Amino acid sequence: MKVITRILCLVAVIVVALPLTACQFAVTTEEATQSEQPVEEPAAGGKTYSDLVVGFAQIGAESEWRTAETNSIKASAEELGVELKFSDAQQQQENQIKAVRSFIAQQVDVIGIAPVVESGWETVFQEAKDAGIPIIFVDRKAAVSDDLYTTFIGSDFVLEGYNACLEMSKLLGGEGKIIELQGTTGADPAIERKEGFEACIAKEAPGLEILDSQTGDFTRAKGKEVMEAFLKTYGQDIDGVYAHNDDMAIGAIQAIEEYGLKPGEDIIIVSIDGVRGAFEAMVEGKLNCTVECNPLLGPQFFEAALTLANGGTVDRWIKSNEGIYCMDVAAQELPNRKY
Numbered sequence: 001m002k003v004i005t006r007i008l009c010l011v012a013v014i015v016v017a018l019p020l021t022a023c024q025f026a027v028t029t030e031e032a033t034q035s036e037q038p039v040e041e042p043a044a045g046g047k048t049y050s051d052l053v054v055g056f057a058q059i060g061a062e063s064e065w066r067t068a069e070t071n072s073i074k075a076s077a078e079e080l081g082v083e084l085k086f087s088d089a090q091q092q093q094e095n096q097i098k099a100v101r102s103f104i105a106q107q108v109d110v111i112g113i114a115p116v117v118e119s120g121w122e123t124v125f126q127e128a129k130d131a132g133i134p135i136i137f138v139d140r141k142a143a144v145s146d147d148l149y150t151t152f153i154g155s156d157f158v159l160e161g162y163n164a165c166l167e168m169s170k171l172l173g174g175e176g177k178i179i180e181l182q183g184t185t186g187a188d189p190a191i192e193r194k195e196g197f198e199a200c201i202a203k204e205a206p207g208l209e210i211l212d213s214q215t216g217d218f219t220r221a222k223g224k225e226v227m228e229a230f231l232k233t234y235g236q237d238i239d240g241v242y243a244h245n246d247d248m249a250i251g252a253i254q255a256i257e258e259y260g261l262k263p264g265e266d267i268i269i270v271s272i273d274g275v276r277g278a279f280e281a282m283v284e285g286k287l288n289c290t291v292e293c294n295p296l297l298g299p300q301f302f303e304a305a306l307t308l309a310n311g312g313t314v315d316r317w318i319k320s321n322e323g324i325y326c327m328d329v330a331a332q333e334l335p336n337r338k339y
Contacts, residue, residue, distance in 0.1 A: 046310040047109070049080040054305050055103030056084060056138075057113040060091040062218050063247040064275040068339030069114070069139060069295035076298030082305075091184075093117055097124045104131050110305040111135050115142040117186035125149065134308040138301055139293075140188045146316075150308055153300050153318040155293045157189045160272050161196025163324055165205055167289045168240050168270045175207035176239030176268070179230045181216040181223050181252060183244040189293075190215070193244045193272060211238065216248040223248030227255035236261070243271040246278035246290055253286050264288055264327075274325060276337040282330035289326040295339055 054077070061067050070086075077084035085108060087099035093116050103111050104127055111133055115121060118141065125148040128135055139154040168178065180197070183190030194213070201208050211234055216223035223243060230238065241256075243249035249271035256263040263269055263286040271278060274292030281287035297320065304314045325333055 047306065049082050049302065049306060052080075052110075052302070052306055052309055053083045053106075053108045054085070054302070055087070055099070055106070055108040055111045056301075057087050057089060057096045057099040057103070057111070059089055059096070059114050059116045059140075061088065062091060063220075063245060063273070064277055064339065065245060065247070065273045065293065065295050068275070069297060071339075072296045072298035073112075073138075073301060074298075076302050080302055082302055089116060091116060093120060097121075100124050100128060104128055104133060107131070108133060109309040112138050112301055112305065113142075114138050114140045115188070116140075116184070118143040118188050118191065119186065122148065134305075136301065136304055136308070138297055139295070142188070151304055151314045151316055151318055153297055153304060153320075155189075155320050155322060157192035157293075158196035158199070160189075160291050160293060161193035161198075162200045163196075164193070164242055164270050164272055164289075164291050165197045165200030165208065167291070167324065167326065168242060168268065169200075169205035169208055171268045171270070171288050172208070172240055174205065177209050177211045177234075177237055178240045178242055179227070179234070179238050180210055180213035181226060181241065181243040181248040182213055183215065183218045183248075185215050185217075187218075190218075190244055197242060208240075210242075216243070216251065218245050218247060220247040220251040223251030224255045225251075227252035228259075231255060231259045236266075238267055240268040240270065243269065245293075246271045246273040246275045246281075246287075249287055249290075250277055250281060253281060257286075262286075274322070274337075275339055276334070279325070279330050279334040279337055282325070282327045283334060285327065287327075289324065291324050292322040294320040294322050 056073055058070055089095035121142045121144050125144055135149040137149055137152040141152050214226050216226045241252050249269050253263040256267055269287045270289045272291045272293055274290045278290040300318055307314050
């Protein structure tokens with residue numbers, strides 16, 4: 001029932017978003033903001049940024065995208081004068097849970113977290129709620145009741161998958177056999193990017209067929225390893241690769257080249273994130289398209305944290321400002337990439 005509901009909601013979003021899916025910069029939501037400048041401090045009487053103590057439980061450093069997000073969080077905190085307590089979980093949920101409990105013990109004002117997986121958070125988030133500390137999801141969500149978190153700051157992962165499918169269909173002329181490199185098993189972006197791609201196939205691209213799908217864990221090394229195995233199994237039957245992030249796509253490019261085929265020509269590649277490495281690969285003609293997922297969320301995160309610390313309310317979903325980029329604009333846009 002959850003999937004059906006998401007797809008029905010997606011159809012409504014797609015009506016607005018489809019005209020924006022050309023291979024150029026496109027904003028997918030009017031409400032989105034992508035200010036890279038710190039917001040102004042509030043009027044006198046409440047907490048200011050210099051009073052704010054925030055804990056942030058990061059997943060790790062598995063990709064260029066993740067590193068860019070971490071840098072945005074840390075740089076924004078420094079510029080604003082926020083006291084930031086930062087934890088790197090090294091891709092382990094138990095480390096994130098320990099970090100959240102540590103933040104609770106330190107009585108921080110707000111806790112931010114990018115949950116490594118969707119499930120298994122109810123107990124520790126209830127502890128934060130009981131302590132009166134708001135939880136903000138940053139770039140990933142968790143499968144918990146609405147009363148255990150305040151807002152999600154980040155992207156529409158279902159729409160990203162849907163748009164990736166549309167681009168793949170255009171690049172393949174509407175027909176082709178696809179290999180899918182999924183993100184970390186159980187992670188919100190992996191679940192929803194797969195869901196969006198499959199919804200698009202069912203609705204708008206029936207000529208696409210997913211030959212096989214396996215996790216590459218959002219890493220370049222694992223993406224290469226999985227692609228090597230797919231090439232041994234399916235060889236030249238593969239028309240396209242859909243990667244849930246750019247790092248896995250770059251790993252797949254290496255595997256395809258070592259196999260003796262030309263990535264971007266013999267095998268079409270569409271991925272998600274929009275990191276600098278993806279633009280470099282497009283300039284070289286090895287990657288065809290990337291659907292942006294903006295990691296520069298530091299300013300939005302601290303703005304929401306300050307509002308909550310002062311007893312205010314924020315939107316349940318604070319959306320990122322993002323676009324779609326393909327080979328034809330890669331050289332022009334490369335100098336503008338900040339991650």
